[in-house]
Amino acid sequence: MTQKVLVTGGAGYIGSHVARQLVEAGYEVVVFDNLSTGHAWAVLSAELIVGDLADPGALDRVFSEHDFQAVLHFAAHIVVPESVADPLKYYSNNTRNTLNLLTAMDRHGVDRIVFSSTAAVYGMPEQEMLTEDMPLAPINPYGASKMMSERMIMDLAAASSLRYTILRYFNVAGADPEARLGQATPEATHLIKVACECATGARDGMSVFGTDYGTRDGTCIRDYIHVEDLASAHVRALEYMNEGGGSEVLNCGYGRGFTVREVIDVVKRISGVNFPVEENGRRAGDPEALMADNQRIRRVLDWQPAYDDLETIVSTALKWERYWQDHQGRL
Numbered sequence: 001m002t003q004k005v006l007v008t009g010g011a012g013y014i015g016s017h018v019a020r021q022l023v024e025a026g027y028e029v030v031v032f033d034n035l036s037t038g039h040a041w042a043v044l045s046a047e048l049i050v051g052d053l054a055d056p057g058a059l060d061r062v063f064s065e066h067d068f069q070a071v072l073h074f075a076a077h078i079v080v081p082e083s084v085a086d087p088l089k090y091y092s093n094n095t096r097n098t099l100n101l102l103t104a105m106d107r108h109g110v111d112r113i114v115f116s117s118t119a120a121v122y123g124m125p126e127q128e129m130l131t132e133d134m135p136l137a138p139i140n141p142y143g144a145s146k147m148m149s150e151r152m153i154m155d156l157a158a159a160s161s162l163r164y165t166i167l168r169y170f171n172v173a174g175a176d177p178e179a180r181l182g183q184a185t186p187e188a189t190h191l192i193k194v195a196c197e198c199a200t201g202a203r204d205g206m207s208v209f210g211t212d213y214g215t216r217d218g219t220c221i222r223d224y225i226h227v228e229d230l231a232s233a234h235v236r237a238l239e240y241m242n243e244g245g246g247s248e249v250l251n252c253g254y255g256r257g258f259t260v261r262e263v264i265d266v267v268k269r270i271s272g273v274n275f276p277v278e279e280n281g282r283r284a285g286d287p288e289a290l291m292a293d294n295q296r297i298r299r300v301l302d303w304q305p306a307y308d309d310l311e312t313i314v315s316t317a318l319k320w321e322r323y324w325q326d327h328q329g330r331l
C-alpha cells in the first residue's frame, strides 16, 4: 500500500529535493509550508498545503484530513547571525513549532519522524572529525533551538511509540543535476551558493573570513554534502523505520573537508569567472575544521553517497544558479 507522508518545509531547498525523491520512490507526499523562504514552484508532483506550524488548528486539520504514516520535518529558520540578533524568532519557529508538530503527531497517532538537525548542535568542538556521541554544546540560538527540538523528540519517543531518525547535516550544497530544483533562499549565506552568485554576476564579490587558521591554506575546512545524497539518506531513513528499525541519531556528511579557498578556486575554474574575493578577519564562533564521522549512517542505513565530489557539487550548484538567475520571478 502506498505510504502517505507529511513533509514540513517541503517548498524549501532541502525539503523540495527530498519530496521529489520520495515521490520517485513511490510515496504519496503532502507538503506543509508557509512559503516564508520556500517557493510553490519547488513542490514537484506533491500536494502543497500553505500553512504555518505556529497554527495548531491548521496542523490539526491537516492531520485529520490525511492518514500519514510518517513526518519529515524540515521547516525552520536557518540563519545563524539572525538567530543571535533575534533568538526568540528561532526558539518560536524552530523549537515551539516543533512542539506544535509533535503534539499533532501524538494526538493523531503518527509514530515516525525524520528530523532535520545540524552540526551546529556540536558547537566549537576540539576534534575535527565529529561523532554522534560527542557532547552537544551549541554556541548560538540556532544550534540551541535544534538541540532542544532533538531533546523533545527523544523524550516523546521514550514515553510513546514514536520512533525517530535525527539527521545532523553538515554543509549542504549542490542542486538537482537536471536543475529542476536548487537553492533559491533569499540572502543565503552558504559559501558555495554565495560563490555561485558571484560567478553568475548576481553579486559583485565575496569575503573570506579568516586566513590564519592552522589549516593547509589558512582558511576554514568544512564537510560539503550534495543535497541529492542528503535526500537519499532521508528516503533510506524512512525505509529503515518502515522495516522496523529503531530510533537513531546520524551525522550526514562525507567525512572529508575542503577549505574556503579550495571551494572558491573550484567555482572560479568551473565557471571561468575570476570574481573579486576580499580577505577579512575571523568571524566569532567559526571553528577551524568540522567534518562528519559518517560510519554510523553508512552502517545503519546502508547509505551510499553518489555525488561525493566537489566538482560535481559545484557544477550542479552553478547550473542551477544560472537557471535561477534567468528565470527568477517567472517560475
Ligand SMILES: NC(=O)c1ccc[n+]([C@@H]2O[C@H](COP(=O)([O-])OP(=O)(O)OC[C@H]3O[C@@H](n4cnc5c(N)ncnc54)[C@H](O)[C@@H]3O)[C@@H](O)[C@H]2O)c1
Pocket: 008, 009, 010, 011, 012, 013, 014, 015, 032, 033, 034, 035, 036, 037, 038, 039, 051, 052, 053, 054, 073, 074, 075, 076, 077, 078, 093, 097, 116, 117, 118, 119, 169, 170, 171, 172, 173, 185, 190
Ligand atoms: N542548508 C543547510 O546547509 C542546512 C544545514 C543543517 C541543517 N539544515 C536544516 O535543514 C532544514 C531545511 O533547510 P533549508 O536549507 O532547506 O532551508 P529553507 O529556508 O530553504 O527551507 C525551510 C522551509 O521551511 C518553511 N518554513 C519555515 N518556517 C515555517 C513554518 N513556521 N511553517 C511552515 N513552513 C515553514 C520555509 O518556507 C521553507 O520552505 C532546516 O531545518 C535547517 O535547520 C540546513
